[in-house]
Amino acid sequence: MRQSFLFTKTRREAPKDELSKNAQLLIRAGYVHKEMAGVYAYLPLGLAVLENIKRIVREEMNAIDSQEIVMTTLQRKDLWERTHRWDDDIVDVWFKSELKAGGEVGFGWSHEEPIGEMMKNFIVSYKDLPVSVYQFQTKLRNELRAKSGIMRGREFVMKDMYSFAGDEASHLAYYESTKPAYMNVFKRLGIGDDTYITFAAGGAFTKFSHEFQTVCEAGEDVIYLNREKGIAINEEVLTDETLTNLGVTRDSLEKVSTAEVGNIFNFGQQKAADLGLAVKTSAGEDIAVWMGSYGIGITRLMGVLVEKFSDEKGIVWPETVAPFKVHLVSLAGNDEGVRAYADAFYEDMKKAGIEVLYDDRDLRAGEKFADSDLLGLPYRVIIGKDAAAGGEIEVVHRATGTVEKKTREAVLSM
Amino acid sequence: MRQSFLFTKTRREAPKDELSKNAQLLIRAGYVHKEMAGVYAYLPLGLAVLENIKRIVREEMNAIDSQEIVMTTLQRKDLWERTHRWDDDIVDVWFKSELKAGGEVGFGWSHEEPIGEMMKNFIVSYKDLPVSVYQFQTKLRNELRAKSGIMRGREFVMKDMYSFAGDEASHLAYYESTKPAYMNVFKRLGIGDDTYITFAAGGAFTKFSHEFQTVCEAGEDVIYLNREKGIAINEEVLTDETLTNLGVTRDSLEKVSTAEVGNIFNFGQQKAADLGLAVKTSAGEDIAVWMGSYGIGITRLMGVLVEKFSDEKGIVWPETVAPFKVHLVSLAGNDEGVRAYADAFYEDMKKAGIEVLYDDRDLRAGEKFADSDLLGLPYRVIIGKDAAAGGEIEVVHRATGTVEKKTREAVLSM
Numbered sequence: 001m002r003q004s005f006l007f008t009k010t011r012r013e014a015p016k017d018e019l020s021k022n023a024q025l026l027i028r029a030g031y032v033h034k035e036m037a038g039v040y041a042y043l044p045l046g047l048a049v050l051e052n053i054k055r056i057v058r059e060e061m062n063a064i065d066s067q068e069i070v071m072t073t074l075q076r077k078d079l080w081e082r083t084h085r086w087d088d089d090i091v092d093v094w095f096k097s098e099l100k101a102g103g104e105v106g107f108g109w110s111h112e113e114p115i116g117e118m119m120k121n122f123i124v125s126y127k128d129l130p131v132s133v134y135q136f137q138t139k140l141r142n143e144l145r146a147k148s149g150i151m152r153g154r155e156f157v158m159k160d161m162y163s164f165a166g167d168e169a170s171h172l173a174y175y176e177s178t179k180p181a182y183m184n185v186f187k188r189l190g191i192g193d194d195t196y197i198t199f200a201a202g203g204a205f206t207k208f209s210h211e212f213q214t215v216c217e218a219g220e221d222v223i224y225l226n227r228e229k230g231i232a233i234n235e236e237v238l239t240d241e242t243l244t245n246l247g248v249t250r251d252s253l254e255k256v257s258t259a260e261v262g263n264i265f266n267f268g269q270q271k272a273a274d275l276g277l278a279v280k281t282s283a284g285e286d287i288a289v290w291m292g293s294y295g296i297g298i299t300r301l302m303g304v305l306v307e308k309f310s311d312e313k314g315i316v317w318p319e320t321v322a323p324f325k326v327h328l329v330s331l332a333g334n335d336e337g338v339r340a341y342a343d344a345f346y347e348d349m350k351k352a353g354i355e356v357l358y359d360d361r362d363l364r365a366g367e368k369f370a371d372s373d374l375l376g377l378p379y380r381v382i383i384g385k386d387a388a389a390g391g392e393i394e395v396v397h398r399a400t401g402t403v404e405k406k407t408r409e410a411v412l413s414m
Numbered sequence: 415m416r417q418s419f420l421f422t423k424t425r426r427e428a429p430k431d432e433l434s435k436n437a438q439l440l441i442r443a444g445y446v447h448k449e450m451a452g453v454y455a456y457l458p459l460g461l462a463v464l465e466n467i468k469r470i471v472r473e474e475m476n477a478i479d480s481q482e483i484v485m486t487t488l489q490r491k492d493l494w495e496r497t498h499r500w501d502d503d504i505v506d507v508w509f510k511s512e513l514k515a516g517g518e519v520g521f522g523w524s525h526e527e528p529i530g531e532m533m534k535n536f537i538v539s540y541k542d543l544p545v546s547v548y549q550f551q552t553k554l555r556n557e558l559r560a561k562s563g564i565m566r567g568r569e570f571v572m573k574d575m576y577s578f579a580g581d582e583a584s585h586l587a588y589y590e591s592t593k594p595a596y597m598n599v600f601k602r603l604g605i606g607d608d609t610y611i612t613f614a615a616g617g618a619f620t621k622f623s624h625e626f627q628t629v630c631e632a633g634e635d636v637i638y639l640n641r642e643k644g645i646a647i648n649e650e651v652l653t654d655e656t657l658t659n660l661g662v663t664r665d666s667l668e669k670v671s672t673a674e675v676g677n678i679f680n681f682g683q684q685k686a687a688d689l690g691l692a693v694k695t696s697a698g699e700d701i702a703v704w705m706g707s708y709g710i711g712i713t714r715l716m717g718v719l720v721e722k723f724s725d726e727k728g729i730v731w732p733e734t735v736a737p738f739k740v741h742l743v744s745l746a747g748n749d750e751g752v753r754a755y756a757d758a759f760y761e762d763m764k765k766a767g768i769e770v771l772y773d774d775r776d777l778r779a780g781e782k783f784a785d786s787d788l789l790g791l792p793y794r795v796i797i798g799k800d801a802a803a804g805g806e807i808e809v810v811h812r813a814t815g816t817v818e819k820k821t822r823e824a825v826l827s828m
Contacts, residue, residue, distance in 0.1 A: 007481055007536050007545045033532045037515070041485045041532065067421055070456045072449045073487065073552060074569050095511040097521070100556045101451070107511070107521065118447045118455065122421050131421045138487060138552070142514045155488050 001324070002346075003359045006030075008043050010371045021218060022303040023149030025315050029374045038146025038154035040299075045375070048323035050157065053298055054136055056188050056320060057159050064174075064181045066132040066161055071114055073140065075106035079113050083274045093141040107140040112293055115162050116275040123289060126166040126279050130174055134161035136298060148220060151259060151303035161294040164272075166279055171290035175266055178294050182212055182262050185296065189305060190318035195261065196232035198223050199242065205268025208237065212262035212296075218307045219259030226252050259304045260297070267291040309399070315376030316399050324357040326414065327377040331365050331384040341388035345408070352412045373398070381411055415738070416760075417773045420444075422457050424785045435632060436717040437563030439729050443788045452560025452568035454713075459789070462737035464571065467712055468550055470602050470734065471573050478588075478595045480546040480575055485528055487552065489520035493527050497688045507555035521554040526707055529576050530689040537703060540580040540693050544588055548575035550712060562634060565673060565717035575708040578686075580693055585704035589680055592708050596626055596676050599710065603719060604732035609675065610646035612637050613656065619682025622651065626676035626710075632721045633673030640666050673718045674711070681705040723813070729790030730813050738771040740828065741791040745779050745798040755802035759822070766826045787812070795825055 008030030015034060018024050023040065026032040031046035042050055058068065080086040086106070088094055095107040108114075115133065123129060139158050146154055161178075165171035179197060186195040194215040202208045213223050213232060224233045226248045233242060233253070243250060269288040272278065278286045302321075309316040319325060328349065330342035339360075346358040357377060359368050372380050380396040387393045392405035395414075406414075422444030429448060432438050437454065440446040445460035456464055472482065494500040500520070502508055509521040522528075529547065537543060553572050560568055575592075579585035593611060600609040608629040616622045625648060627637050638647045640662045647656060647667070657664060683702040686692065692700045716735075723730040733739060742763065744756035753774075760772040771791060773782050786794050794810040801807045806819035809828075820828075 005479070005481075007533075007542070007547065009536055011535075030536075033535065035486045035528060035532075036488065036490055036519075039486050039488045041483060041528070043483050044481045047482060047484055065419070067419075067458045068461060069458060070461055072453050072455050072569050073554060074450065074453045076450055092514075095519070095521075097509040097511050097556070100506075100558045101560075105450075105509070107509075114449060114455070118449075119421075121425075121447065122423055122444075128421070133421065140487060142511070144514045146515075155486050 001357055003357055004361050006044060006357075008045065010374050018149070019147055020149030020151065020303075021310065022151060022306040025306055025310055025374070026150065026303075029315055029376070031315075032150065036154075038143060038152070040150050040153065040155075045323040046302075049302055049317070049321050050298060052321040052323075053189065053301055054157075054159070057136075057185055057296055057298065060181045060184050060188075061134050061159070061161060063184075064132070064177050066134045066163075068135065069133050070135045071108070071111045071118075071137060073108045073138065075108050075114065077104050077106060079117055080106060083113055083271075085113065093143060095140050095142050108137065109139055109141045111135070111137060111160055112162065112271060112291075113275065116271060116277050116291065119162075119164060120275075120277055123164055123277065123279060126281050129164055129166035129279065129289065130170050132161060132163040132174065134159055134294075148218065149303055150299045151218065151307070152220065153299065156300065157298040159296040159298055163290075163292040163294070164277075165290040166281070166287075168290060171266075171292065175264065175292050178264050178292075179210070182264070182294075182296070186212065186214070186261065188320050189301060190320065191261070191304065191308065194308070196223065196225060196230065196258075198232035198234050198258075199237055199246070200234040200263070201236050203265070203267065204270050206266040209263060209265045211260050213258035214261050214304055214308070215256055216259040216304055216307050217257055219257050219304075221258045221260050223256055223258050224253040225256050227254065228252075259300065259307075261301050261304060262294075262296040264294045265292060267293065310376070313370075314374030317376045317378060319378045322355075322376070322378050324355045324377050325379060326354055326356045327359065327372050327375065327380045328356050329359045329368050329372055329380055329382050331368070331382065335385065335388075338383065338385060338388040342383040345383060348412060354412070354414060379414065415771055417771055418775050420458060420771075422459065424788050432563070433561055434563030434565065434717075435724065436565060436720040439720055439724055439788070440564065440717075443729055443790070445729075446564065450568075452557060452566070454564050454567065454569075459737040460716075463716055463731070463735050464712060466735040466737075467603065467715055468571075468573070471550075471599055471710055471712065474595045474598050474602075475548050475573070475575060477598075478546070478591050480548045480577075482549065483547050484549045485522070485525045485532075485551060487522045487554065489522050489528065491518050491520060493531055494520060497527055497685075499527065507557060509554050509556050522551065523553055523555045525549070525551060525574055526576065526685060526705075527689065530685060530691050530705065533576075533578060534689075534691055537578055537691065537693060540695050543578055543580035543693065543703065544584050546575060546577040546588065548573060548708075562632065563717055564713045565632065565721070566634065567713065570714065571712040573710040573712055577704075577706040577708070578691075579704040580695070580701075582704060585680075585706065589678065589706050592678050592706075593624070596678070596708075596710070600626065600628070600675065602734050603715065604734065605675070605718065605722065608722070610637065610639060610644065610672075612646035612648050612672075613651055613660070614648040614677070615650050617679070617681065617684070619684055620680040623677060623679045625674050627672035628675050628718055628722070629670055630673040630718055630721050631671055633671050633718075635672045635674050637670055637672050638667040639670050641668065642666075673714065673721075675715050675718055676708075676710040678708045679706060681707065724790070727784075728788030731790045731792060733792045736769075736791050738769045738791050739793060740768055740770045741786050741789065741794045742770050742772045743782050743786055743794055743796050744772070744774055745782070745796065749799065749802075752797065752799055752802040756797040759797060762826060768826070768828060793828065 014024035033041040272289040332339035382394040428438035447455040612625040686703040746753035796808040
């Protein structure tokens with residue numbers, strides 16, 4: 001894409017009421033627009049990053065045989081009453097409204113209830129199991145405070161997945177299979193080494209749930225980490241019993257600020273029992289289905305990547321999610337020869353299948369480089385007089401600042 | 415995809431409270447799930463159709479240089495008050511809720527106001543124009559009635575696009591360019607010949623807006639059509655003056671039921687004036703920007719395609735949007751040889767790049783064919799004893815019922 005075509009512009013200052021680093025940088029670089037506190041729109045470059053994250057998550061969820069669907073924002077009161085979660089004293093993040101046709105309607109902050117209810121249409125016999133479904137859904141949560149930018153909003157995108165099994169063994173096997181699938185996602189996003197499967201509070205049927213916590217100063221969570229053994233414990237379950245069970249001592253743990261980028265939760269048979277989701281076993285007996293739920297915060301992940309990989313100059317995207325791989329920066333000025341060379345090189349890069357943003361704007365080199373650093377594409381390819389005269393081309397690696405000279409052919413095979 | 419893997423199932427009956435043909439068929443075939451009146455979830459096959467429609471729309475909007483973004487569901491009261499559209503007496507489809515942090519919030523039924531407001535950050539000078547942006551957005555509308563299935567819901571997906579221009583000539587040129595772009599969309603969906611650009615009520619600044627009306631018995635609109643001249647008039651503007659201007663007589667018009675699949679609207683400078691969106695001209699003068707808005711109902715289109723192309727046996731998808739091109743139906747029964755042949759042929763079809771749903775289920779031929787007709791994939795490829803023994807393969811065209819015998823190689827190059 002030509003940068004002169006892109007309607008967004010960089011800006012020097014973020015809005016004064018924006019306190020989080022991730023949103024400050026994303027707004028300044030034109031990736032997102034702040035609609036109100038905790039509510040952000042995604043502009044062309046931001047949408048490209050989101051779609052890249054979603055693609056990676058989609059591939060990994062499909063690989064563990066989950067099937068993509070999309071549920072609704074509008075929620076039925078009667079359904080949530082059945083599981084006692086309509087009450088504002090129990091769930092304090094509901095947005096609710098009156099239906100013109102009569103009655104109340106809720107706005108989806110979670111989708112366990114409607115998905116469980118819907119699956120009654122498709123899960124009748126044990127032969128219909130196991131099954132797993134997932135969606136990318138915009139969640140709406142009436143949070144009292146929203147000050148972490150896109151890491152914790154009133155409106156955000158989540159991948160939520162739900163598994164259904166007819167016996168405990170296949171249920172637990174699926175639950176375990178999501179751990180490597182999740183870690184694959186985080187590895188591909190470049191945060192695998194900094195993300196820990198963390199013991200957290202369970203429910204009626206399991207001692208623990210598991211959170212995926214990424215080391216991040218701006219994160220809202222605190223975990224206790226034994227890096228050597230790779231054991232991480234959320235402070236909410238940091239008891240002597242837990243320590244004994246996990247074979248670690250309190251002394252060996254390091255207190256670390258983290259962001260929760262995913263979680264997996266084992267409902268046992270409780271949720272299905274509440275919802276009345278049962279199957280006939282081969283023996284003809286009715287039993288409640290085993291369920292699990294598995295979340296990944298898509299927009300939160302984008303915020304975490306910005307927090308972790310940015311520097312004083314701007315954003316540093318991992319190559320897997322960057323909106324473009326290469327930032328082609330022309331320093332043509334008034335030199336028509338350089339401009340023509342850069343134009344032709346841009347076309348050649350596109351033909352070579354390289355995702356490229358072409359800064360064809362009529363600006364000084366300093367401004368272009370500052371914008372390029374702020375935008376954070378992995379490689380900056382600079383076309384000045386030397387390159388246009390057939391010399392080698394300067395390629396700057398955004399993450400390390402390394403400068404390499406490459407031939408035209410080498411750049412085209414990047 | 416193997417049909418035994420797909421979690422959805424066909425059903426004989428739609429829910430009793432579902433009166434529309436499109437939703438009845440889509441629910442019976444497992445494409446959608448009804449959450450409540452006018453609110454539908456999209457299951458794997460339904461989501462695939464939606465994504466195909468979106469892909470076509472996206473390609474055509476990108477081709478007229480529009481840039482994709484995504485705005486927010488949550489809406490600011492102060493912004494909509496400025497254009498006098500917060501008031502429930504003026505806009506009667508708002509869902510609204512209280513923010514825990516104080517104040518009211520709306521849920522997006524349209525996005526002209528927030529997009530116009532956001533663009534103030536990016537449109538400052540006439541040099542920043544023209545620009546066009548679009549999104550695929552879930553719209554929420556508090557409709558009193560919802561009885562047309564996915565053709566008119568309380569929650570639905572719309573492509574809405576907004577153009578901004580610095581002078582009237584370029585504004586009108588962009589407005590006109592959207593007409594062929596829209597018609598390309600409808601042609602690619604197979605409804606080009608039945609879709610008419612229809613004169614409809616304009617606003618303060620234009621005599622007419624233009625609707626794209628598709629002939630459809632289940633449609634909620636009525637237009638007056640001169641097929642010979644290709645002139646279509648919405649009944650709301652059917653006056654003597656209109657007839658004279660358009661050079662048609664009342665006698666020459668046919669009254670036709672239609673569904674509005676798209677509309678384009680010229681705001682002139684009024685909307686930007688209301689929002690305070692102005693630019694400096696080359697002469698240094700401040701002028702309000704020319705704006706247009708351009709909608710396409712994505713979920714509605716899916717409903718219209720079902721209404722128009724279904725028959726007594728089920729759905730008939732146009733090839734461009736079908737979730738799979740081919741329905742491979744194995745009639746193996748207990749014959750392991752036929753099963754092995756079908757399994758291998760399925761793998762070969764995938765390798766050949768054919769989008770294929772493989773009915774590998776252990777059911778009678780009659781049940782499989784009934785399901786296949788209901789699902790409505792364009793081609794049914796049948797593998798029985800003869801085919802497995804090296805004979806020609808039966809290929810049934812869903813739309814026409816035509817049966818062809820093809821060689822294995824011919825099927826693989828479909």
